[in-house]
Amino acid sequence: MSDLEQPLQKLRIDVSAFPKLSAEEAALASQWTTLALRLPENLAKLNEFLKTRTYIVGNSPSEADVDVFSQTESMLRSWSSIEDLSRYRHIIRWADLVQHTLLEPKTPFTVNYSAEVPREIKAKPE
Amino acid sequence: MTTLSLAAKAPLIDYASLVASAFVNTGTDNQITLDFQDVKELEKDITVSVSKDEKVVASNIDNVLNFFAEEYPQVIIGKEEAQEWIKFAKDELTVKDFKKLSVSLEKLESHLNFRSFIVGFKFSLSDIAVWGVLRANPLMGSVIKNSVYINVTRWYQFLESDKRFGAVVELMTKSIAEIRKLAKQQSTGGKKEGHKA
Numbered sequence: 001m002s003d004l005e006q007p008l009q010k011l012r013i014d015v016s017a018f019p020k021l022s023a024e025e026a027a028l029a030s031q032w033t034t035l036a037l038r039l040p041e042n043l044a045k046l047n048e049f050l051k052t053r054t055y056i057v058g059n060s061p062s063e064a065d066v067d068v069f070s071q072t073e074s075m076l077r078s079w080s081s082i083e084d085l086s087r088y089r090h091i092i093r094w095a096d097l098v099q100h101t102l103l104e105p106k107t108p109f110t111v112n113y114s115a116e117v118p119r120e121i122k123a124k125p126e
Numbered sequence: 127m128t129t130l131s132l133a134a135k136a137p138l139i140d141y142a143s144l145v146a147s148a149f150v151n152t153g154t155d156n157q158i159t160l161d162f163q164d165v166k167e168l169e170k171d172i173t174v175s176v177s178k179d180e181k182v183v184a185s186n187i188d189n190v191l192n193f194f195a196e197e198y199p200q201v202i203i204g205k206e207e208a209q210e211w212i213k214f215a216k217d218e219l220t221v222k223d224f225k226k227l228s229v230s231l232e233k234l235e236s237h238l239n240f241r242s243f244i245v246g247f248k249f250s251l252s253d254i255a256v257w258g259v260l261r262a263n264p265l266m267g268s269v270i271k272n273s274v275y276i277n278v279t280r281w282y283q284f285l286e287s288d289k290r291f292g293a294v295v296e297l298m299t300k301s302i303a304e305i306r307k308l309a310k311q312q313s314t315g316g317k318k319e320g321h322k323a
Contacts, residue, residue, distance in 0.1 A: 011166050051272075052280050054242050059287040089239055097242040113240050119232065 011023065012104045018062050025057040029064035032056050043075070043088065050090035051120075054097070061102055069098045075096040076109045086117035129177050130190070134302045136173035138220055140187055142258025143174045146202055148290040153201035159162035162298060163240070164305050182257040187255070188212050195251050204250030206312055211244060211252040215259035227265055231275050238254040242284075247287070257285045261295060 021029060032049070035042045046068070050056075056064040076095050079088055096111045132140055132148045147158040167173050168185075175185035176193055180223075184193035191212060195205035218230035232255070237244070244252040260266050260282065273279045286292040 033295050051276055052283075054280065059284055062147060064299040085240075093238075093240045093242055096240065097247055100247045111240050115240070116236075117239055121278060 011060055012102055019058075019060055021057060021062060029057050029062055033067045034066055036068040039071050040075065043072075043091065046072075047088050047090045050094045054094070056094075061098070065094075065098045066102055068094055069103070073109070080119060082115065085112070085115050090122075095118075127159060127179060128156065129159040129161050131163060131168055131169050131175050132298070133166060133173040134162050134164050134298070134305075135166045137166075138173075138259070138262040139298070140174040140190070140258065141261045141298075142187060142215070142255045143190045143194075144294055145174075145254045145258050145291050146191055146251075149201045149249075150194060150198050152290055154198055156198070158296075160301075162301050162305065164302060166310065171303035174322065185261075187216060191251060193253055202251050202254070203248070204245050204252055207245045209257060212255045215255045219256065219259045219263060221310040222263070222265060224265055227263070227269075231269065231278055235275040235277050238281050242281070244281075249285075249290075253281075253285060257282065257291060261286075261291075270281060 034047070034104065035045065039046070055061050056068060072091060072095055074087075076092065079085060085092065092111060095109070099105050099108050129311060131146070132144060144160070147160065150156055150158050169174055172209055174184045174187060174190050175182050176190050177183060184190045191202075192205060195202040195208070199205070214230070214233075217226065218233075221227050221230075243249065244256060266282075269275065270282055
């Protein structure tokens with residue numbers, strides 16, 4: 001009876017309604033769809049990527065968001081320590097947006113919005 | 127006819143009201159006419175106002191934003207939740223003292239740790255109020271450029287990329303430049319022929 005055994009969440013919006021991606025955006029989308037197949041090893045990379053982005057590509061939702069979300073879902077439910085929340089904060093933020101705007105989850109994962117994670121400091125360029 | 131009048135020489139130009147009008151103009155059948163005036167204030171202590179059929183119905187940021195939210199609730203959502211953010215923006219984000227501003231930006235930064243929007247999952251009056259005030263604050267240019275606050279920067283730039291935010295501010299800047307050019311031509315007796323692009 002775990003969440004993992006649930007059928008993939010129903011899409012709330014028609015995929016064809018997503019704006020058409022430029023060649024560059026489509027390449028980025030496919031790159032992340034591929035990288036997402038090899039999570040957890042790419043989790044840090046995904047979190048870093050989402051640091052500066054609201055969605056995976058461009059400034060609007062795309063199929064890539066739904067694809068990558070489906071790969072991260074089981075992990076999202078397992079993160080509860082402050083350490084994990086802090087380490088994966090950008091994935092959590094993005095995934096919460098995806099689940100509430102693009103999907104219709106029966107049981108959305110919950111986010112503790114006021115979790116006191118340490119402030120991030122921009123890494124100095126090497 | 128509804129008109130939004132803005133004082134372009136105000137110490138803090140009221141971009142939030144301008145953004146709100148863009149939401150109305152792009153999302154409803156109504157059209158709010160924009161009236162940019164190259165003055166410090168429209169009347170004493172008033173830098174922005176809305177008039178309906180020539181009668182002023184709201185003036186200054188909170189009244190104007192709330193007027194729009196009441197008149198056009200289908201496009202300017204979240205009026206109730208926005209009150210604390212409008213207050214926050216007015217009281218804490220208009221300051222030009224970097225140390226003081228930093229304290230408030232820290233609050234916004236932690237609020238955005240797990241949030242893409244200030245309230246909920248789409249643009250609301252809270253985003254409009256906070257972004258508009260920050261956009262007018264001259265300290266913000268370097269704050270954003272240097273990504274001092276990671277979440278604030280992501281959120282700010284995401285909003286800016288939406289034409290109802292970024293493009294509308296640009297439109298105002300261009301219009302004001304045009305107004306000033308015309309005024310200059312007139313004051314020099316129109317000797318210099320302006321060239322139109």
